[in-house]
Amino acid sequence: MAINTAYSEECERGVLGCCISEPELIDEVSGQIGAEDFYDLRHSNTLQLMSEMRRQSLPIDVISLREEAKSLEGGIQALGGITYLIQHQDTVPSTVQLPYYISVVKRKAQRRRLNALAQQILKDVRSDDDSVLEDYFGSFHSLISADTAGGEISIKEAVQQAVTEIEAAHALGGVCTGLATGLPSIDHITGGFQRGDMIVLAGRPSMGKTSLAMTIAENVAIDQGRAVGVASMEMTGISLAKRMISSQSGVDGHSLLTGNLTKQDFPKMAKSAADIVCSKIFLDETSHMTPSKLLARARSWKLRYNIELLIVDYLQLMRAKADNRQHEVALCSAAAKQVAKELDIPVLILSQLNRNVENQDRPPRLSDLKESGSIEQDSDVVGLMYRPEGASEDSIRVNLAKHRNGPTGFCDLRFVKDQTRFKDDFDY
Numbered sequence: 001m002a003i004n005t006a007y008s009e010e011c012e013r014g015v016l017g018c019c020i021s022e023p024e025l026i027d028e029v030s031g032q033i034g035a036e037d038f039y040d041l042r043h044s045n046t047l048q049l050m051s052e053m054r055r056q057s058l059p060i061d062v063i064s065l066r067e068e069a070k071s072l073e074g075g076i077q078a079l080g081g082i083t084y085l086i087q088h089q090d091t092v093p094s095t096v097q098l099p100y101y102i103s104v105v106k107r108k109a110q111r112r113r114l115n116a117l118a119q120q121i122l123k124d125v126r127s128d129d130d131s132v133l134e135d136y137f138g139s140f141h142s143l144i145s146a147d148t149a150g151g152e153i154s155i156k157e158a159v160q161q162a163v164t165e166i167e168a169a170h171a172l173g174g175v176c177t178g179l180a181t182g183l184p185s186i187d188h189i190t191g192g193f194q195r196g197d198m199i200v201l202a203g204r205p206s207m208g209k210t211s212l213a214m215t216i217a218e219n220v221a222i223d224q225g226r227a228v229g230v231a232s233m234e235m236t237g238i239s240l241a242k243r244m245i246s247s248q249s250g251v252d253g254h255s256l257l258t259g260n261l262t263k264q265d266f267p268k269m270a271k272s273a274a275d276i277v278c279s280k281i282f283l284d285e286t287s288h289m290t291p292s293k294l295l296a297r298a299r300s301w302k303l304r305y306n307i308e309l310l311i312v313d314y315l316q317l318m319r320a321k322a323d324n325r326q327h328e329v330a331l332c333s334a335a336a337k338q339v340a341k342e343l344d345i346p347v348l349i350l351s352q353l354n355r356n357v358e359n360q361d362r363p364p365r366l367s368d369l370k371e372s373g374s375i376e377q378d379s380d381v382v383g384l385m386y387r388p389e390g391a392s393e394d395s396i397r398v399n400l401a402k403h404r405n406g407p408t409g410f411c412d413l414r415f416v417k418d419q420t421r422f423k424d425d426f427d428y
Contacts, residue, residue, distance in 0.1 A: 247419050315349050315350065363386055376402070
């Protein structure tokens with residue numbers, strides 16, 4: 001007779017037996033697994049009932065369970081009957097084994113979900129809808145990373161990890177400890193883009209937000225060889241590719257657009273194009289991305305290419321079902337923060353500033369962020385781009401107005417217009 005590997009009856013009953021023996025253990029169980037993780041419906045019903053009784057501070061034993069089960073459809077039989085309940089305790093030699101029982105139940109539940117997902121993929125594999133495949137990549141990543149994403153962490157483990165990171169930062173001599181942007185003035189203040197951080201870069205139209213973001217993307221992907229995902233809702237992939245070719249080759253962007261090229265331009269273009277093709281830059285040009293689509297795409301890129309930076313251009317072009325615009329932006333901002341935390345990568349979000357900034361003789365402030373409340377709250381770093389009064393056309397200042405884990409300050413950059421690229425002449 002074949003052994004059923006979909007679940008372990010003994011471990012599921014072991015969990016329940018431990019909880020009946022020591023009801024306070026229900027809190028430990030609830031923090032790691034739920035009723036939906038049980039294969040046997042009787043076991044699922046039992047844990048659900050015990051959790052509710054625990055919440056109401058009711059005593060938990062076989063007698064009280066029989067009494068409370070009267071409210072369930074099927075009564076005590078929904079739990080397997082009184083004899084079946086009594087046997088739960090008899091199968092548990094010691095509650096010390098509870099962590100093992102939980103781990104087996106969790107692992108079996110994950111296998112069942114993976115199997116169900118695989119069956120669904122086989123069913124839909126002939127579909128012409130590519131977005132379905134992206135959802136599957138995201139679902140696979142969610143299942144695979146479920147055991148490591150968030151959850152309880154002991155203070156000992158937290159301190160050990162913190163000390164390790166502090167020592168690593170010290171070994172680097174106080175320089176960039178995160179993902180280097182390739183722009184020294186920004187890296188000097190931020191220490192580089194840190195894992196799990198949501199970085200907002202905001203400015204008025206034509207201030208160079210996309211150019212600055214793509215300069216960082218090129219520095220990270222081409223110069224450092226790291227994988228970068230770019231979700232561009234404003235520009236097409238072809239337009240971004242032209243910008244990158246101009247930026248990397250030094251060939252005037254307008255000349256690329258019009259085709260007014262010299263003989264010397266073609267070798268430069270060819271080399272730059274080859275470097276970009278060989279880089280790990282991944283583009284998505286979906287016009288109005290939703291929070292769920294962003295999550296699925298980011299998870300897919302992380303699973304397939306191990307991206308270390310995600311760029312979203314730009315936040316106000318995202319769409320979500322909401323009662324009003326502020327709530328819609330809040331949902332989109334929260335999704336970006338979720339990506340950063342879940343995938344443990346920095347997420348660079350481009351955002352608009354309010355129009356009234358142009359009519360006021362002052363640098364932009366955090367309150368000038370368009371639909372600012374949720375963006376300001378969710379972000380770890382906020383950079384506000386503007387041109388200082390009296391400065392030349394190519395001078396752009398970034399006011400790092402928020403830095404959750406460090407200092408704020410100003411970064412002066414130079415925009416090379418014909419290459420749509422930013423440079424930093426500061427030497428630290």
